Amino acid sequence: MVKTGHLLVVDDDPDITLMMKTMLEFKGFTVAVADQAGKAVEMLRGATIDIVIMDMFLSGISGVTICAGFKKDPATSHIPVIMMSAHPDARKVCMDAGADDFVSKPFDIQDLLAKINGLIAGTATRPGSIN
Template sequence: MEKNAKILVVDDDSGIGEMLKTLLEFYDYEVFVTEKPQKTQELILQYNIDLVLLDMLISGVNGTDVCADLRQNPETNKTPVLMMSALHNAGPKCKEAGANDFIAKPFEMEDLIEKINQILGQ
């Protein structure tokens, strides 16, 4: 496992963002949280992010659009994206947008850590 990998959590629910930050920090990740999906690219570059944990539905913005934009930018197109959603059948849409993987909400923390480790190990 890559210790101190930097993870950016993009979720408009600050409670979920802060909970994920606390839990991921317990696993020795450095975690940044934003409720502003339009800041995703800027934050990836600013903090040299290793992985983006991106919610699919973020206040008026579709996370799949954010993911697709990351894939089109040469500066961010290699940054791994793990998308999450409680929507039924969201996984295929997220992968079509370029997400490396998908996790359905609600999820077990062990499952999330396993997926993060798999992606960072790729």
């Protein structure tokens, strides 16, 4: 069963953010989008966000750097982060930065929904290098 929650999608590709926003809202989530690191940080501090879904590569600053910063900040460290990338070595880099989970692009929406629902329910376990 799909649960609801507030998601922040961070990607500098407007086609990806539009597609994700549309799909996730259709599944019952409230979705905010940010196309830049600064906007993501501002939105994370100013809104109720249950999960951040972020691309590894963003214009200007790495999503990995942003994730590591979120996880070091006591105000945001509790918010789960799902990183995504098409890069073949991305999973390890993202998980080492503190990501709670990872999806490879292109991703299957059912796989992403399972990860989101697991994190919202608190039943997800940090996958490390598995998969």
